[in-house]
Amino acid sequence: MSDDELIWRIAGGSGDGIDSTSQNFAKALMRSGLNVFTHRHYPSRIRGGHTYVEIRAAEQKVQSRGDGYNFLLALGDSFARNPQEEAYYGNEEIKPLSENLDELREGGVIIYDEGLISEEDVEELDLEERAEENDWHVFPLDLRGLAKDHGREVMRNTAGVGATAALLDMELEHIEDLMSDAMGGDILEANLDILHEAYETVNDEYDFEHDLRAPTGEHDAEQALLSGSNAIAYGAIDAGCRFIAGYPMTPWTDVFTILSQNFPDMGGVSEQVEDEIAAAALAVGASHAGVKAMSGSSGGGFALMSEPLGLAEMTETPVVLVESMRAGPSTGMPTKPEQADLEHVLYTSQGDSQRVVFAPGNIEEAYEQTRLAFDIAWDYQIPAIVIYDQKLSGENQNVDVDFFDREPSPDLGSTLTEDELKEAAHDASGKFKRFNYEDAEDGVAPRSIPGQKGGRYLATGNEHSPVGHIEEDPDNRVFQMERRLEKLEKIREELDEERDSTQTYFGPDEADYGIITWGSSQGAVAEAVDRLNEQGHSVKAISVSDMMPFAETEVTEFLESVDEAMVVEMNATAQFRGLIQKELGRFGDKMTSLLKFNGNPFEPAEIVEGYEVNLADEDRQPDAQVRIEPAAGD
Amino acid sequence: MSAFNAIGEEREIDRDEFTPGVEPQPTWCPGCGDFGVLKSLKQALPELGKNPEEVLTVTGIGCSGKLNSYLDTYGFHTIHGRSLPVARAAKLANPELEVIAAGGDGDGYGIGGNHWIHSARENHDITYIVFNNEIFGLTKGQTSPTSPKGHKSKTQPSGSAKTPLRPLSTSLNAGASYIARTAAVNPNQAKEIIKEAIEHDGFAHVDFLTQCPTWNKDARQYVPYIDIQESDDYEHDVNDRAEAAEIMRETEDVLNEGTVLTGRYYVDDERPSYSQEKHAVGEMPDQPLAERYFDDDAEWERSYDLLERHK
Incomplete structure (x- = not known):
């Protein structure tokens, strides 16, 4: 945990513009020279319901959401339906301020919109008392009133950003530039007014007693802020994919949308069809007729693709499918991440069917492994699947622009002229x-x-x-x-x-203890490994991408080189550990599991705690909402 | 230069070219109506000047799915009910291919019903032939979506309590722009209808009555049949939706009473095909997409050039 990092949480209701505001603020931080990483939490509804985005920014590389947060901009939920405590979903209006308040770090800063969040509600939170205990610095501001005076109520996000910038001692230049890019005319003018007004009001009216300031940094190369879904879509474009068929389903819809918006300008074809059976069958049909084609879905929709997938395998029709996991079973928690579709993706479809499955662990890997999936699929005439999750799908991270400066590879592989x-x-x-x-x-x-x-x-x-x-x-x-x-x-x-390994390693080459993970849990594991080594532990990690054909040699070597190992994954039944045991036929007594399935991704501190509890061989579960599943025989 | 020189090739096409040189033994029973579909295609395609390698025949599962085993074009024998999405995509990938989809009544009106309705709605420029024998044949005689009410089978031993599906009316409502019914026992009409369906720019649905001599012995062999265009008892304007709807309903009603009406029911030549509609909104390339992959000079866009919005 670093002192010189900002984890800014903007919280409000779905429909309050949290996404676009946070996207611009993250870009502003990136443009100021910082590395950024975003984490998005939202409910499965159109309007209202507590939603937040966290932006973590630091001078050094950031690979996960981090632990907790240190700045809260609580906008209040302007679409709250039942603002009563006794309502089934509780008092939604206050949630942006009250929910997860325990996770706000000591010395943290809170801005809340007193124009929307009522004084009574705040009193019930015992905010004053808790602020004193935790050294929180609270700034009740009438963001709604300020926005109304200078423009429209909905612009209160902008007021919140202006106030944030003042409290963090940030210059407004990058924020202004980004606003000018995104809007124009009266709307831009009103927003700029509100931004400045909030900035100046906070500077004029408050004495700052908090220590938190925006970190500073500098990039060696030009940066771009992208999500995992962007990376998958761009990998497909650079692999020469120009046909996509799909049916909307969260969180896969992001990839489908990005390609549907880009394909018309690239001579490509996108088809939204009647169901996922059709979607996968269309991808197979287009590929059969000579086009690099893909489809995808999330768990339930992917289940419908089982038969076309088998058809592609049997007819040796190359195709790429992506599977964006969300918490199951069945409809589960549509907007929450989980890594519980691994076995579904590996084994669905009848007979001795086989496919290639890659599980990228970060944004660069998402791009590269999508390209790799296309290469392999068309060379070997086999379906290739990229499995990822809601977390990687929606999280944004800055990447060197030069990373994408590569030649496209539209070649149809083993196809004759x-x-x-x-x-x-x-x-x-x-x-x-x-x-x-x-x-x-x-x-x-x-x-x-x-x-x-x-x-x-x-x-x-x-x-x-x-x-x-x-x-x-x-x-x-x-x-x-x-x-x-x-x-x-x-x-x-x-x-x-013949190819660079798609497995990623963290920590020293030699270590006593190993952490094994896959997919989007990679970043939190990487940071946990750093912390543990700084604390004097001997820990290394491998993040595995090759699910099928399994990275047998690398995982064997890794497991042989450590005394004990912990497999970290976001599911309840240790699916990846099961895969390792199935593929390698041993190491069952060496691998403990650390599992999380509450709908939130791992924070590095939870992995550190899991390690400590496991290493100490204590007969208890960690305090965090995670589970330790002992090794076979334990 | 095209990478697909079978398409539009100008030469005499011999009917025999559509018969596989090493012909697999037919799995259809003697007297099966499916032979009628095969025969009409073997006649229609060369008469239209199509050569076997510019045609893609996409089939589902069932006896009807074997069509492309005996019709020597490019073929894709897919899975139960899914011929249409595969066929549609092939047509979008390469609009110059002649794409024919085919399957049975269970395949198309039952398990694949969703695809049928949406393919018709979108008016894809493909021909869809449904081998309608009012029974599941290959799985040995179970009741199908078009089996008459009261039809007894091993799975509905007391007789089906369900009213049969109305293929023609449903297709009309869904949006098909060419709808006809023909019968295996009427080869001349069948050939002409198949030709018209192939030539039609849009979704052409042919409900092809194919008697099943093995599992539907009780059913009529679809004789005598009446051609509604030839008969003096029937008159309707095939371009008129309301008149078409009326005669379709009658046709469906009387089939189970023993009167077999066939012919052209609805033709809409005005409605643009799906790829024309898609092209009009700027979402279809001018050239067949498949050609681009074989063009060494093609320029491929890069994601690197899309990054401005992310900076």
């Missing part, structure tokens, strides 16, 4: 031997595309002969199965031998 088809094997009647196991390389038989001369064949989900006819001959069955199954082995070889 008409000229190449002339040389390819055909049966006696001139039909192309599309599924020819005799000259397949690495299990891959090159394919043709409808409309090409000399390439016609039948693609079928039934077992089939080399030209695609339905065929149940035992010898053919065994040959075709073995040829298809060979692909995963070859992909593993390519990943190990």
